[in-house]
Amino acid sequence: MRTLAPPPPAFAAAPAAGRRGRLGRVWPPVALLALLVVAWEAVTAGLRIDPTVLPGPVLVVTGTWSERAELLPAMGTTSLEALLGLALAAVVALPLAVSIDAWRGVRSSVYPLIVASQTLPIIVLAPLVVIWFGFGLWPKVALVALFSFFPIAVGAVQGLGSADRDVLDLLRTMRASRWQLLTKVKLPSALPQVFTGLKISVTYAFTSAIVAEWVGATSGLGPFMTAAAQDAPRRTDVVLGGTVVTALLTVALFAVVAALQRAAMPWRPRSRA
């Protein structure tokens, strides 16, 4: 038997090139953002703009920091709503996607309704959700779940359908059961699209939780920002601070999901992940 070259060490060249590539992508927008923040501070200070109308970024940070005793529990409440809502959406969407993929009857009856349901403006369901679930945690969770459900479900259905037909045929000639086809081929094939759906849902999750809080809540980032807007004098700095915190929470959760995706798919070349 002729000898063969040893396998390429996994990801040998990837880290250096990958890191430079990632930094190369991260720096330009960060630099532009920093420039805009500096310009914002200069304009508000130079023109002496009323801080209840447009506070500068320094005041936004210091003013919001001075409210941290209120802010931190509010972040906790809204994060819990967002995470529970996402989890609920995933727990419903994934088994539903599997049954849509597995049974023609379910696909032809349920799937068109799911797609059509996207024409419902979910935001206007917020008062209805309050009527059904009251003012506690669950109406917010329900609204986040409604927003998150569609991207996850559609991603999963398309992902399951994208499984390689030749591979499925091959496993059938090995007498694989439908369960084995699902667990050994279809679910791993679906992972990239499931995670894409999940990432889209993450971008909605905090926003929809805050919208639900505005309809009726006593805690969370929604009431935190509304209270600041109604203070006398008006705390516009804290309202803007709440917005920035919401964005940061969304980015952080997005990064967590991206890390989960890399952990769930160790077989993918790093440079393409």
Add this chain to the structure above:
Amino acid sequence: MTGPRLALEVRGLSKSYDDLLAVADVDLTVAPGELVAVIGPSGCGKSTLFDVVAGLADPDAGEVRFDGVAAHDRLGASAYMPQRDALLPWRRVEDNVGLPLELQGHRRADARARARPLLERFGLGDFARSWPWQLSGGMRHRVAFLRTVVAGPGLVLLDEPFGDLDGITRSDLQEWLGDLLVEFGPTVLLVTHDIAEAVFLADRVVVLTPRPARVAAEVPVDLPHPRHAALRETPEVVALERRVRDALRASAWTP
């Protein structure tokens, strides 16, 4: 009927897709341990013949017998290797080879224990823990071959197994496969459109007509195994290749 027991027997097989007759009244037999190459022009219905034997499609007429028994549920009776290597990207090389064993209910550890010596024996030991994307096309094909023989159905179906490889890799791999087949001694039905490949590997070459596929000629190849690269240039092999080529030409001119 008397005579030797046949591993595979195809009788009067016909199959059409959407009014298009792909296979017409094909008879084909393979003796135990024999390697029969089925050769025909591209798109002549070879793959349809294979799908029926593998159990992925049902014939319109005719029957398929394994070891003399007519088989209606044929899935699992033969080990099928498709044109593409069809490795699962999310399984390491050893777990791709062990997959048929896992599907039969063996634990993953047991499947690996069977796969590893096989990978060692056939020059892939260093790659056992690699992911498929880390391998070249030729390597991936070797892994796919080992996966095909590991579970041990005695009948192996190879559907243009070297189709998407370059010429150098292909002839290397044909010799490697020859060694593998000598070691395992399975019965093999090989579909190809490569005359040199058919003669180099087979005990008998069956020439099919253009669509619909019918048997046009049979060319026995009485050369011992294992066969090595030097054989390719010998007058016997060149003469056999010419016979197959002539039969292919003659069949193509039949109205």
